[in-house]
Amino acid sequence: MRVQTPEPPAPTVPVAPATPTSADVARLAGVSRATVSYVLNNSRAVRISEPTRRRVHEAAEELGYVPHAAARSLRVGHSRMVLMPAPSVPAGPLYSQFLNDLQWALGRLDYTVVQYGGMGLRGDQAARAWAELRPVAVVVPSGGLGPQGVHVLKRSGARAVVVMGPERIEGAHTLLLDHREVGRSAGAHLVAAGRRRIGVVIPREAGHEVFSVPRLEGVRRAVEGTGATVTELPLGYREEAAARLAGRWRSLRLDAVFTYNDEYAQLLLRALQDERVGVPDETALVGADDLLLGRLLRPRLSTVRIELPSGRELAELVDRAVRDPACVPQVHSTLAARVVPRESG
Amino acid sequence: MRVQTPEPPAPTVPVAPATPTSADVARLAGVSRATVSYVLNNSRAVRISEPTRRRVHEAAEELGYVPHAAARSLRVGHSRMVLMPAPSVPAGPLYSQFLNDLQWALGRLDYTVVQYGGMGLRGDQAARAWAELRPVAVVVPSGGLGPQGVHVLKRSGARAVVVMGPERIEGAHTLLLDHREVGRSAGAHLVAAGRRRIGVVIPREAGHEVFSVPRLEGVRRAVEGTGATVTELPLGYREEAAARLAGRWRSLRLDAVFTYNDEYAQLLLRALQDERVGVPDETALVGADDLLLGRLLRPRLSTVRIELPSGRELAELVDRAVRDPACVPQVHSTLAARVVPRESG
DNA sequence: TTGAAAGCGATACCAG
DNA sequence: CTGGTATCGCTTTCAA
Numbered sequence: 014m015r016v017q018t019p020e021p022p023a024p025t026v027p028v029a030p031a032t033p034t035s036a037d038v039a040r041l042a043g044v045s046r047a048t049v050s051y052v053l054n055n056s057r058a059v060r061i062s063e064p065t066r067r068r069v070h071e072a073a074e075e076l077g078y079v080p081h082a083a084a085r086s087l088r089v090g091h092s093r094m095v096l097m098p099a100p101s102v103p104a105g106p107l108y109s110q111f112l113n114d115l116q117w118a119l120g121r122l123d124y125t126v127v128q129y130g131g132m133g134l135r136g137d138q139a140a141r142a143w144a145e146l147r148p149v150a151v152v153v154p155s156g157g158l159g160p161q162g163v164h165v166l167k168r169s170g171a172r173a174v175v176v177m178g179p180e181r182i183e184g185a186h187t188l189l190l191d192h193r194e195v196g197r198s199a200g201a202h203l204v205a206a207g208r209r210r211i212g213v214v215i216p217r218e219a220g221h222e223v224f225s226v227p228r229l230e231g232v233r234r235a236v237e238g239t240g241a242t243v244t245e246l247p248l249g250y251r252e253e254a255a256a257r258l259a260g261r262w263r264s265l266r267l268d269a270v271f272t273y274n275d276e277y278a279q280l281l282l283r284a285l286q287d288e289r290v291g292v293p294d295e296t297a298l299v300g301a302d303d304l305l306l307g308r309l310l311r312p313r314l315s316t317v318r319i320e321l322p323s324g325r326e327l328a329e330l331v332d333r334a335v336r337d338p339a340c341v342p343q344v345h346s347t348l349a350a351r352v353v354p355r356e357s358g
Numbered sequence: 359m360r361v362q363t364p365e366p367p368a369p370t371v372p373v374a375p376a377t378p379t380s381a382d383v384a385r386l387a388g389v390s391r392a393t394v395s396y397v398l399n400n401s402r403a404v405r406i407s408e409p410t411r412r413r414v415h416e417a418a419e420e421l422g423y424v425p426h427a428a429a430r431s432l433r434v435g436h437s438r439m440v441l442m443p444a445p446s447v448p449a450g451p452l453y454s455q456f457l458n459d460l461q462w463a464l465g466r467l468d469y470t471v472v473q474y475g476g477m478g479l480r481g482d483q484a485a486r487a488w489a490e491l492r493p494v495a496v497v498v499p500s501g502g503l504g505p506q507g508v509h510v511l512k513r514s515g516a517r518a519v520v521v522m523g524p525e526r527i528e529g530a531h532t533l534l535l536d537h538r539e540v541g542r543s544a545g546a547h548l549v550a551a552g553r554r555r556i557g558v559v560i561p562r563e564a565g566h567e568v569f570s571v572p573r574l575e576g577v578r579r580a581v582e583g584t585g586a587t588v589t590e591l592p593l594g595y596r597e598e599a600a601a602r603l604a605g606r607w608r609s610l611r612l613d614a615v616f617t618y619n620d621e622y623a624q625l626l627l628r629a630l631q632d633e634r635v636g637v638p639d640e641t642a643l644v645g646a647d648d649l650l651l652g653r654l655l656r657p658r659l660s661t662v663r664i665e666l667p668s669g670r671e672l673a674e675l676v677d678r679a680v681r682d683p684a685c686v687p688q689v690h691s692t693l694a695a696r697v698v699p700r701e702s703g
Numbered sequence: 704t705t706g707a708a709a710g711c712g713a714t715a716c717c718a719g
Numbered sequence: 720c721t722g723g724t725a726t727c728g729c730t731t732t733c734a735a
Contacts, residue, residue, distance in 0.1 A: 035729065047707080089730065125475070381712080401715090429713045432726095
């Protein structure tokens with residue numbers, strides 16, 4: 014045990030003014046660190062006299078004191094940080110909006126939302142990196158995390174791990190977002206409209222497989238047993254690529270195409286029109302996501318409208334899971350998709 | 359001083375298996391916590407025998423040990439966290455790409471990039487919240503942070519604060535992104551093409567003022583002294599709003615319009631065409647951002663191409679600023695913009 | 704009403 | 720080569 018060491022003769026103006034701690038505030042206010050903590054946290058358990066409160070607040074203000082989040086959460090044994098991986102591929106407006114809602118809603122519930130740049134670490138590597146931050150909850154699109162990773166996170170104190178994706182993951186809450194449903198709607202719509210040879214655009218750009226694969230799979234399901242065929246059409250998001258595809262369009266003998274989303278639809282539509290392929294007469298065209306841009310095309314684009322669960326809902330799910338540790342991880346919602354028929358198919 | 363309390367008779371299977379600490383690893387490996395730390399950090403300062411290393415690694419593996427980032431950074435006195443506010447309005451592809459590059463580049467330099475959901479706190483409030491996390495650096499679009507905020511962050515240990523925006527901020531490094539330049543290019547181009555009455559679309563949606571105000575200002579500068587006039591055209595990103603604007607188009611007597619960006623250009627173009635306003639004959643149309651979608655329109659959209667500095671450059675700036683604390687905060691780069699003339703104006 | 708002190712988990716100094 | 724141990728900033732019991 015050792016006496017509080019009095020500071021060594023300090024330079025009157027320290028070169029790098031150290032960041033003030035609660036001890037500095039205490040010293041300046043002439044109280045103990047405990048009192049500082051009570052005052053600044055409005056601790057209900059302890060009554061502090063008004064004059065003391067004022068002195069503490071003034072001292073904190075004067076020093077520009079900012080509490081040290083890491084130290085706090087180290088002491089109390091948990092944080093209120095909700096971690097999400099930062100999307101590694103530019104997120105569309107739909108998903109961006111969803112994320113914003115989620116952040117806002119979690120903020121209202123007094124969580125701190127943090128998007129972590131996983132930087133290409135994958136699987137357990139990523140889970141490890143996230144676990145180091147000891148988040149109270151993790152929300153993650155499926156694909157990046159296996160049951161392994163979920164286990165790591167839970168063991169390191171995460172009270173809730175929510176996976177958004179097409180399939181259940183052992184140990185995690187699942188927000189069921191099955192994009193096969195998107196493809197299924199589109200496929201069913203086209204078949205019902207009498208189309209027989211359906212092309213499906215698959216983006217060449219990396220990072221889209223998460224959606225494109227299930228959407229393709231959905232189309233396959235929809236045409237099953239109808240005698241219609243499905244043709245994969247890999248397509249890069251570039252004008253020349255679209256032109257090439259359109260150039261061999263007639264040889265493909267397709268009478269319909271589902272374009273993954275509205276942006277690829279726009280790309281392909283222009284190329285088809287440049288080749289004088291009639292849309293929708295010769296080829297029906299259906300996009301997805303129901304972006305405004307689709308309504309601006311000529312012909313107006315038929316599309317699949319996707320209803321994501323609201324950010325608020327997900328936030329409440331997270332909150333419930335955090336507060337009730339015994340709560341059994343479970344599937345919680347589902348993605349709804351329906352075709353909005355317009356002029357292109 | 360108190361003897362290490364032997365655990366109270368522990369249940370054989372703890373209900374909530376506490377997250378393992380380095381002490382647990384030490385215990386299992388039969389070594390001290392110090393040794394564990396040395397081994398797991400590959401400490402060069404100390405030689406540890408190979409058998410010991412193995413035992414430690416095995417113990418860590420078996421327990422699923424994950425180090426506690428907060429505890430570490432508390433001890434060492436700093437983190438390698440670079441903090442950025444999460445964009446509160448869906449970021450366009452241009453900015454998204456920039457952010458991704460930046461994240462990747464910072465990751466390569468061994469920083470941990472974290473996007474923090476500021477949740478509508480503004481100014482010093484936000485700076486305070488960020489400072490609590492004790493990031494080693496902060497990268498922030500201007501507008502959210504004054505000299506005050508910069509000071510708070512620096513005082514709480516941030517070695518670098520980089521502001522991206524049109525103006526210098528006291529105490530911060532500035533990545534000069536002056537969007538007036540975007541408007542200036544567009545304006546100059548239109549004036550040079552003989553246009554006299556120039557409309558400028560201002561998005562009604564909140565969160566775009568950061569760009570729309572300087573872009574408008576830039577157009578104003580460009581026409582100054584040319585006799586041409588500038589008319590503000592507030593426009594919501596909705597079809598009906600565009601239709602209304604187009605409906606009164608001829609009464610506005612404009613012969614050119616700069617639409618803030620390519621998406622608003624597409625919106626307005628369709629509405630103008632529905633009103634049989636000739637583009638570019640009657641009205642020239644210039645967008646911004648040079649998105650692919652502009653090239654897909656008929657007529658192909660003239661636009662302002664923006665050259666953001668690369669994420670790698672900014673990452674290096676951050677790194678330099680972090681490593682050299684004495685480095686004087688300074689303006690560091692600038693936004694380049696040039697018109698890509700196509701068919702619409 | 705206030706203060707002393709234990710301790711969260713990890714690191715690094717200094718003895719052995 | 721390895722093990723005590725003080726320490727980072729903060730919260731919280733327990734005593735005064």
